[in-house]
Amino acid sequence: MVNILWREGWIKPFLTESLPSENCSICKKEFKNMDFVTSCEFCGINMMHDHCANQHIILEHDRQIKDKINDHKEKRLHSFQ
Ligand SMILES: [Zn+2]
Numbered sequence: 001m002v003n004i005l006w007r008e009g010w011i012k013p014f015l016t017e018s019l020p021s022e023n024c025s026i027c028k029k030e031f032k033n034m035d036f037v038t039s040c041e042f043c044g045i046n047m048m049h050d051h052c053a054n055q056h057i058i059l060e061h062d063r064q065i066k067d068k069i070n071d072h073k074e075k076r077l078h079s080f081q
Pocket residue numbers: 024025026027028029048049052
């Protein structure tokens with residue numbers, strides 16, 4: 001068994017002109033049409049590519065992810081009691 005990480009979300013179209021930056025906070029590349037973007041739930045990073053976010057979260061928030069996994073396991077145990 002492995003832990004998979006479901007980042008919940010729904011697609012919400014944005015025009016880059018309504019954003020503070022038209023560049024990804026991680027790779028600094030400009031967003032292209034139909035890029036998937038997201039924000040980080042653990043720190044203030046707002047707009048980055050979906051694939052950049054995955055890497056960012058794994059690299060920078062390893063600890064928080066593990067805490068979440070453990071929290072979740074505990075919750076699951078309690079719901080059986
Ligand atoms: Zn990027």
